[in-house]
Amino acid sequence: MQTPLLLDLTADVCGDRKALGTLADGLDFAAMRGNARAAAARLAESNAQNAVFVGLNGNALPILMFASGMAGLSFVPVNYRLPDVDLRKLIARTAPSLVVVDDDMHARIDGIDGTTLVKRSEFEARFLVAAPAETEPLSEGENDIAVLLFTSGTTGDPKAAVLRHANLTSYVMSTVELLGADEDEAALVSVPPYHIAGISAVLTSAYGGRRIVYLPAFSAEEWVSIASREAITHAMVVPTMLDRILDVLAKTGERLPALRALSYGGGRMPEPVIARALEALPHVDFVNAYGLTETSSTVALLGADDHRTAIASDDPLVRRRLGSVGKPLPSLELEIRRDDGSCCDAEEAGEIYVRGDQVSGEYLHKTAIADDGWFATNDAGWLDADGYLFVEGRLDDVIVRGGENISPGEIEDVLRSHPQVADVAVLGLPSVQWGEKVAAVIVAREGPRDVDALAAHVKALLRSTKTPESWYFRDELPYNETGKLLRRVLKAELANQD
Numbered sequence: 001m002q003t004p005l006l007l008d009l010t011a012d013v014c015g016d017r018k019a020l021g022t023l024a025d026g027l028d029f030a031a032m033r034g035n036a037r038a039a040a041a042r043l044a045e046s047n048a049q050n051a052v053f054v055g056l057n058g059n060a061l062p063i064l065m066f067a068s069g070m071a072g073l074s075f076v077p078v079n080y081r082l083p084d085v086d087l088r089k090l091i092a093r094t095a096p097s098l099v100v101v102d103d104d105m106h107a108r109i110d111g112i113d114g115t116t117l118v119k120r121s122e123f124e125a126r127f128l129v130a131a132p133a134e135t136e137p138l139s140e141g142e143n144d145i146a147v148l149l150f151t152s153g154t155t156g157d158p159k160a161a162v163l164r165h166a167n168l169t170s171y172v173m174s175t176v177e178l179l180g181a182d183e184d185e186a187a188l189v190s191v192p193p194y195h196i197a198g199i200s201a202v203l204t205s206a207y208g209g210r211r212i213v214y215l216p217a218f219s220a221e222e223w224v225s226i227a228s229r230e231a232i233t234h235a236m237v238v239p240t241m242l243d244r245i246l247d248v249l250a251k252t253g254e255r256l257p258a259l260r261a262l263s264y265g266g267g268r269m270p271e272p273v274i275a276r277a278l279e280a281l282p283h284v285d286f287v288n289a290y291g292l293t294e295t296s297s298t299v300a301l302l303g304a305d306d307h308r309t310a311i312a313s314d315d316p317l318v319r320r321r322l323g324s325v326g327k328p329l330p331s332l333e334l335e336i337r338r339d340d341g342s343c344c345d346a347e348e349a350g351e352i353y354v355r356g357d358q359v360s361g362e363y364l365h366k367t368a369i370a371d372d373g374w375f376a377t378n379d380a381g382w383l384d385a386d387g388y389l390f391v392e393g394r395l396d397d398v399i400v401r402g403g404e405n406i407s408p409g410e411i412e413d414v415l416r417s418h419p420q421v422a423d424v425a426v427l428g429l430p431s432v433q434w435g436e437k438v439a440a441v442i443v444a445r446e447g448p449r450d451v452d453a454l455a456a457h458v459k460a461l462l463r464s465t466k467t468p469e470s471w472y473f474r475d476e477l478p479y480n481e482t483g484k485l486l487r488r489v490l491k492a493e494l495a496n497q498d
Contacts, residue, residue, distance in 0.1 A: 335374075
C-alpha cells in the first residue's frame, strides 16, 4: 500500500473537510489531493528520483510529500540548519533530484550537479491553490521507498534511513482510525520537517481526517498564540518545548480550552515538568510517545490514563511510571536483551529490540535488521513487572565506571529534584583510576551554588559510586532543534577542558 492512498481515502469520503492551514483560508482534503496530483505531474516530468525539501515548516511540505509518492519518487526533507558545506554534500547525494527550497536559502544550494531547484514561492503559487484543476492520478510508481531521512551524523557522515511505504502505512493503519477525528480537530505541528514526528503527523492527520496547522519555527509565545487562535486540539512537542510553553501559560494566564491531547517525545521528560503540565492543563490528555526514525515513529505509548493514575498515586512503583514511555504498541514485539542476546528479567536493563511491519531498520545500501526481523535500537532500557518500558538513553551514553554501567538519566532525575537545579546533564569523562568518572553539568537557579549539598542529595537517594566526581556550571545546555541534549558535544568540550 502506498502512502498517498491514506489521503485518497479521506478525500473520497469527506473532500470538503478542512485539511491544511488556517480556519480562515485553509485547503480542504479535495484541494489538498488535487494540488498533490498536480505537483506529482510536475515531478514525473523532471526525471528526478528524489523530491527534496529544504526549508521551514509550512503547507508546501505535505503537498510535496504526497506528490512524491504519487509520482514514484522518494521524499527527502533535509536539515537546513546544517553548515552550507554539509548541506550541499547531502543535496548532492540525492541527485538526480528536484529540490523545493525556501527562497532565502536558494543561493546556499545553487549549482549542485544533478539537481533542479524550485523556489518555494513558485511551488506554493502553483500547488497551493484553493480550487486546483482536475488532474487524473498517475499510475502507481514502482519505487517502494517513501521517505529518506538523514541521521544526525554525530559519528561520521549522515546515513540515509529508509522508510518504505509498507512501513509507514502499517504504522498509521495500526494506530489511527480512518476519519476517526472530529471535524473540528486540528493538529499543531512544530517539530522540524526532517524529523520522523513531522512525517508521521502528516500521514496520521490525513488518514484520521484532522486539519494540520504549521508553526514555521518554534517559539513558545507563537506556539501558544497559534494554539489559541486556531483552536488547536492536538499537538506534539519535545520536553524543552513543553517547559517553555508552560512558562508562557503561567505568564499570560492562557489555558488553551480547545486543547485536548498533547503528546511528547524525542527526549527524556523530567518528572517536575510533566507534573507541572498536568496541574496547569488538567483538561488535556498527555501522551508520551517513544520511537525512532528506523521504526517509522512510535513503538511505545504512556497514555493519558497512565499519566493521571501515576501522578495521583502514593505507590512509588506506580508514581515512577511518569518516567516511563508506557507499554509497547500491540502491533509489534519488544524485548530487552543482554549482551549475549538472551532476554532480560523484569527490572533488568539491557538493549531494546523491536520487531514488526512498521520497523524498517534499513539505510541506503545497508540493512540493520536481523534475518528474523528483530532491530537493535542501540537504546538502553528495562521493563517493569507490569510491562512498562523505561528508556535510559543511548547505549553509547552509558557511563562505565570501574566495570559498572551507570545510567546518566537516573542521576539527572535525582539532581532535577533538587531546588538548586534548573537543568542538568550527566556524562562520563576519562578517568585513569576508573576508566570513566561521573560528571554533572548544572544550570543553576538563582542562589548559592552548593556542590556539597548537590553531592549529598545524590548520595542519599542513590549511592556513592553514582555521585558525580566533577561538577560544572553553565548558563544553558546545548540542545538541537528537536530537543535532544547534545551530550557528545558537551562531553568533547569538557574532556578537553578537564
